[in-house]
Amino acid sequence: MTILKALRPMVRKEFRQIRRDPASLGMLLVLPAGMIILVGYALNFDVKHIPLVIWDQSRTHESREFAEHFRTTEYFSHLYDAASYDEIEEHFLNGRAKIALVIPENFGRSLLAGEETRVQILVDGSDANTGGQAVGYAGRMTADYSLRLIGEAFQRVGRKQYVPLDLQPRIWYNPDLVSSKFLVPGLIGLIISLTAVISTALTVVREKELGTMEQIMVSPLRPIQVIAGKTLPYLAISLVATTAILVLGYLLFDIEIKGSLLVLYSGIVMVILGGLGQGLLVSTVTDSQQVAFMAAALSSLLPGFILSGFVFPISSMPVVLQVLSNVTVNKFFLVVVRGIMLKGVGIEAIWPQFVYMAIFSGVTLGISVRRMQKQVR
Amino acid sequence: MVATRFHAVRESARMIGEMIRKEFLQIRQDRRMLMVSLFAPVLQVLLLGYAATTDLTNASLVVCDQDRTPESRTFIRRFTTSGYFVERYRVDVPDEANRYIEHAEASMALVVPKGFGSSLLRREQAHVQVVLDGTDANTSNVLLGYASQVVASASQEILLDAASAMRGMRVGMVVPEPRIWFNPDLKSANYMVPGVVVLVLMVITLMLTSLGIVREKEIGTLEQLMVTPIKPHELILGKLIPFAAIGFTDVVVVLAVARFWFHVPMVGSIPLLFALSGLFILTTLGLGLFVSTIAKSQQQAMLIAMFFVMMPMMFLGGFVFPIANMPPVIQATTYVMPLRYFFEIVRGILLKGAGPAELWHQALALIVFGVVILTLSVWRFRKTLG
DSSP: OHHHHHHHHHHHHHHHHHHHOHHHHHHHHHHHHHHHHHHHHHOOOOOOSEEEEEEESSOSHHHHHHHHHHHHSSSEEEEEEOSSHHHHHHHHHTTSOSEEEEEOTTHHHHHHTTOEEEEEEEEEOSSHHHHHHHHHHHHHHHHHHHHHHHHHHHHHTTOOOOOSEEEEEEEESOTTOOHHHHHHHHHHHHHHHHHHHHHHHTHHHHHHHHTTHHHHHHSSOOHHHHHHHHHHHHHHHHHHHHHHHHHHHHHHHOOOOOSOHHHHHHHHHHHHHHHHHHHHHHHHHOSSHHHHHHHHHHHHHHIIIIISSSSSOGGGSOHHHHHHGGGOTHHHHHHHHHIIIIIOOOHHHHHHHHHHHHHHHHHHHHHHHHHHHHHHO | OHHHHHHHHHHHHHHHHHHHHHHHHHHHHOHHHHHHHHHHHHHHHHHHHHHOOOOOOSEEEEEEESSOSHHHHHHHHHHHTSSSEEEEEEESSHHHHHHHHHTTSOSEEEEEOTTHHHHHHTTOOEEEEEEEEOSSHHHHHHHHHHHHHHHHHHHHHHHHHHHHHSTTOOOOEEEEEEEEESOTTOOHHHHHHHHHHHHHHHHHHHHHHHTHHHHHHHHTHHHHHHTSSOOHHHHHHHHHHHHHHHHHHHHHHHHHIIIIISOOOOOSOHHHHHHHHHHHHHHHHHHHHHHHHHOSSHHHHHHHIIIIIIHHHHHHSSSSSOGGGSOHHHHHHHTTOHHHHHHHHHHIIIIIOOOHHHHHHHHHHHHHHHHHHHHHHHHHHHHHHO
């Protein structure tokens, strides 16, 4: 109780300081939600409408019919016709097209003669993900076309036309494989944790730089109280910002929360504490706001984006990096937020993540307190 | 007249020179910052270059063969020899297979129901099921694509076998012959590592300058500068040039990591790449300076730099999310992001060997952006002074 009482002046001072800079406060409250609106619509991994060039050397009824398949699918959008490899290369170099279909001159004749015909599928492989999917789509479309040809041949001799194998996919949780359903909850996690790191990264070092730290040190406050006083106001701000994000996510992106709201908010509090801890740690070990800014941004921005499993599956990373990925608290929260929002899992499936987040915030906040103690001495 | 103008130019150059000297002295004093700005980019490219991968080979498969006939075994072998899937587990009932998917221990479940073989022998359609966790839509989509390919080619072969058994039956077929240009093995690192290089350069150069002026404002040293005869554009240039030197060193270092550590191909002209990288860091350093002229405190400058500049470019610049898939309104906003052009430049030069003929639009866009942002900074700075 006495600790809480002693905290009050520190929290009040911090709040007053925050109020004095309404622009920063506004940014911390409004921008996370703004980022969700801006980016939430744009994030999309779906590889569709890949720009296509067609070079039809055959110019027969058959070749046009074949090309029609590529023209009418949503996987490709037929933008250009070419008449040489140079032309195709130019389209690729300028990034105007990513796949080219080259139908050889003897295409129609061979098909009529009942022979095997090869068509060239040229792919700009620089973007390996898009390139790989483009090859896959093109392969499937030619296979489908061949199946139809065989079926027609069967019919001509009076046999039943049928496709021997039927693939029945069952896709759980996200049956239409809409990538935004995967990315938007991840984005929410990323923005929350980034905002938390940013909000405290300069708080302690600023006082050091401006000289007000010494005043705090001569006061009877203990380091743990100073750290708590710096954490709690930002926890409150972050919770408000997060609630705005969740409401907007529901209104704009139809992201429902399938699981328990209570468990989700517990996770949110944990990840915010982890982020605030990371920010405070940066702030207590640095001497200038410049270096603190750099350390905070370098340790949170790109690692949170690339190393956390937000887009790149952690299971595909080398083992060393799977271990190193534990430096982003976001990694654990992403499992929580996706589990609750998409799958509706309960605490029994994700409790280990809570343990990790507790360890992360315990370690970062603990070291911050220790660092404060050293400075006091 | 000419003499006085010459004198003015020389005076201005001297001012800028003094300013540069002061900045360099300051940088030298703050060793930590210099260390961070030279070593952090290397470390980041090394780590994140490995992490940013979309390669999917040897996805783990759980197999449930309820049919247990020669036909079902042949079919399952098609999956395990495709190079895409590795059989990790074999189970007896579909529910068991589902559990592996539920606990994310396998990427895909393949279920061959009873009656598969006999349907095939009767020349009737046989059904097979695959089960995937759709949470990670991209991964599942790729895996589903692989599975469809395997099934389609199996269908084709079964029909062809049947056809060849019939006399007088001739069937035309189309066989795709894929040729992949620029990155024949479809290694995602070749695309992602240059992307990481660009992101790291953006973050580091923006951070170098975005506190530059506001720091002097907060500490009070800006007033000392204001009483000297230095002009706003001289001060801005003086702040810019030392950091351009650091930024360019970073360019050289991270590109070397990409080339010699990650073996990213460098097909195009390296001098052209360096020249355009120089242009790019001028735009990001300029953006940072602009941020530091509009912020009232270093805290504000950091928030503006992170929320308004770095994050939007990181998400929307075209690093992993293709710009062509974005809604038109958001696509329009990407035209004011220097990062967008630099992604195209770096990937174009490194992987495709693109030259000036293909990249002059992007270069022009960077120049225009740089001039505009530096002019805005000078203008904002003059307002601060007045």
